[in-house]
Amino acid sequence: MAKKLEDMSLEELWQLFPIFLEEHDKDWATWYVEESRRIQSFLPANQSYKLHHIGSTSVDEIWAKPIIDILLEIPQNADMENIKRELLEQGYLLMSESEGRMSFNKGYTLQGFAERVFHLHLRYYGDHDELYFRDYLQDHPAVAKDYEQLKLILWKKYEHNRDAYTEAKRDFIRQYTQKAHKLYEGRYERRHDF
Numbered sequence: 001m002a003k004k005l006e007d008m009s010l011e012e013l014w015q016l017f018p019i020f021l022e023e024h025d026k027d028w029a030t031w032y033v034e035e036s037r038r039i040q041s042f043l044p045a046n047q048s049y050k051l052h053h054i055g056s057t058s059v060d061e062i063w064a065k066p067i068i069d070i071l072l073e074i075p076q077n078a079d080m081e082n083i084k085r086e087l088l089e090q091g092y093l094l095m096s097e098s099e100g101r102m103s104f105n106k107g108y109t110l111q112g113f114a115e116r117v118f119h120l121h122l123r124y125y126g127d128h129d130e131l132y133f134r135d136y137l138q139d140h141p142a143v144a145k146d147y148e149q150l151k152l153i154l155w156k157k158y159e160h161n162r163d164a165y166t167e168a169k170r171d172f173i174r175q176y177t178q179k180a181h182k183l184y185e186g187r188y189e190r191r192h193d194f
Contacts, residue, residue, distance in 0.1 A: 002110050005093065014160045016112055021063040021155050028057040031116055032068050039072065039120075042086055049074045054130040055119070059137045062148040067107075067117045073125045083122060092120060100124050131188055132180035133173055143176060 005013070032053040043049060055069030056062055074083065084102055088094060092104035100123065107117030121130075137144040150172055158165035 005108060005110065010163070011160075014162055016110075017108060017162075018159045019065060019155055019162060019165050020159070021151060022066050023063055024057075024059075024061050025066065028064075028066070028068060029053065031118075032058070032070065035068065035116075035118055036070060039070070039090075042090055043083065047074065047078050049078070050125070052128070052131055052134075054121070054134050056147075056151070058134050059144050061141070062137070062144050063152060067119055069130070070118060070120045071128060071130055072120055072122050073128060074122070076124050078124075080122065080124075087120065087122070092118075095119075100127065126188075128188055129177050129181075132184055133177045135184060135187070136176050136180035147172060147176075 003012070008016070036051040036053075039051060050071075050073040052071040052073070053068070054071045055067070056064030057066070057068050072083075074080065080100075080102065084094065084097075087104050092106045093108065094102060095105050096103045102122040104120040104122065105118065106120070107114035137147060147169075150169060154165050154168050158168065
């Protein structure tokens with residue numbers, strides 16, 4: 001009998017789900033829209049929230065892991081546990097949980113990746129540095145290409161070690177997120193409508 005995904009070690013998961021990059025696919029934006037609509041259909045109607053397409057699949061023209069990253073921001077008074085239960089009922093798997101943050105995925109199977117794969121990041125409003133980084137890359141194509149080159153180099157080096165791959169990108173992401181905060185100061189706070 002095969003192990004459940006939840007029972008696998010990180011090393012086993014990394015073997016089953018290696019890092020791989022693909023050229024930008026215009027369908028990724030459509031996948032985001034379709035999944036975000038599906039998520040909206042089961043979220044509490046009486047709560048305000050925001051969904052955002054983040055990660056490299058949200059940046060045109062750069063290679064990315066074909067995994068759609070979605071940021072779901074909820075107000076401070078929202079019941080995160082209730083939303084967690086709903087996401088689990090809708091087929092998402094809880095990957096990590098810490099104070100005010102939860103990460104889920106969908107599209108990971110015992111046979112490997114499904115056709116469409118999603119990572120959902122559940123956070124309280126304002127915990128959204130990824131929006132700044134995304135917008136900086138979208139507005140600065142040369143920096144986006146530098147990021148792409150870094151990822152292409154790291155891909156083969158860390159194909160079966162997602163944590164090391166993520167850590168190796170951290171300084172680049174931090175550097176340009178800080179620049180984006182200065183450049184776009186208050187951009188998302190002004191759009192806050194909770």
